[in-house]
């Protein structure tokens with residue numbers, strides 16, 4: 001359910017497309033620097049709520065904890081997540097206090113509540129952006145519900161966009177059952193019946209690892225295929241990018257492809 005349904009203004013200063021962690025981080029930092037922005041921005045997401053895509057991917061892949069340390073979080077106070085976790089120390093995982101999935105989700109809800117952001121996500125997809133010609137240079141956003149609105153600035157925080165399939169997938173000439181060749185984004189372990197199945201997972205990153213563990217736990221025989229040998233890595237990004245003074249957040253989305261039976 002959307003967090004709120006409200007009338008769309010004709011124009012807005014800032015339109016943010018997507019209500020994931022990047023948008024949330026942007027909004028809290030913006031409000032910290034300029035309180036007057038409060039009524040001057042709107043966030044658009046088909047779900048009408050914050051963090052839907054993030055929460056879905058962690059649930060669908062049954063990921064117990066984040067791969068990024070506790071300083072990677074959406075509040076401007078660098079230690080806000082650590083402070084939030086003081087009464088839940090068992091939900092910070094070694095070796096670098098990786099937040100548990102539930103802890104991080106609860107923390108994000110607390111950030112949304114504390115910054116009073118519950119009602120700023122409008123439930124629609126932005127389907128088109130065009131230059132809007134008047135005296136000022138602005139944009140006209142067309143929404144999936146047929147409405148339009150004008151924005152002075154637009155931030156696109158729509159996540160990874162479309163799943164990226166390797167080129168050879170298009171070259172498969174024979175028809176095959178579509179549910180047997182999936183991108184990791186399309187997999188939901190929770191509804192998968194895999195006992196006795198043979199599953200090939202292509203990709204050597206963490207997503208492939210999560211999928212392999214989930215499939216094995218369900219009784220599947222799993223083969224992992226990757227271009228390089230699988231290795232252990234403490235961080236997604238070079239540690240120089242990590243820490244409270246870091247203004248950039250980095251993440252990798254390894255390609256995982258699941259081919260069944």
Ligand SMILES: Cc1cc2nc3c(=O)[nH]c(=O)nc-3n(C[C@H](O)[C@H](O)[C@H](O)COP(=O)(O)OP(=O)(O)OC[C@H]3O[C@@H](n4cnc5c(N)ncnc54)[C@H](O)[C@@H]3O)c2cc1C
Pocket residue numbers: 017018019020021022023044045046047051052053054057061063065066067068072124125126127157158159160207250251252253
């Ligand atoms: C399995 C997995 C595990 C991960 N683990 C971690 C981790 O531990 N730590 C970490 O930092 N990162 C992790 N990542 C990466 C992380 O998910 C992404 O970096 C992060 O979600 C990107 O945030 P975002 O706000 O840009 O996008 P998203 O969280 O993907 O949100 C984008 C939102 O935009 C909306 N949207 C898209 N198009 C439109 C449109 N046209 N109009 C309106 N709304 C639109 C979508 O509905 C979605 O809700 C992981 C990724 C995966 C796949």
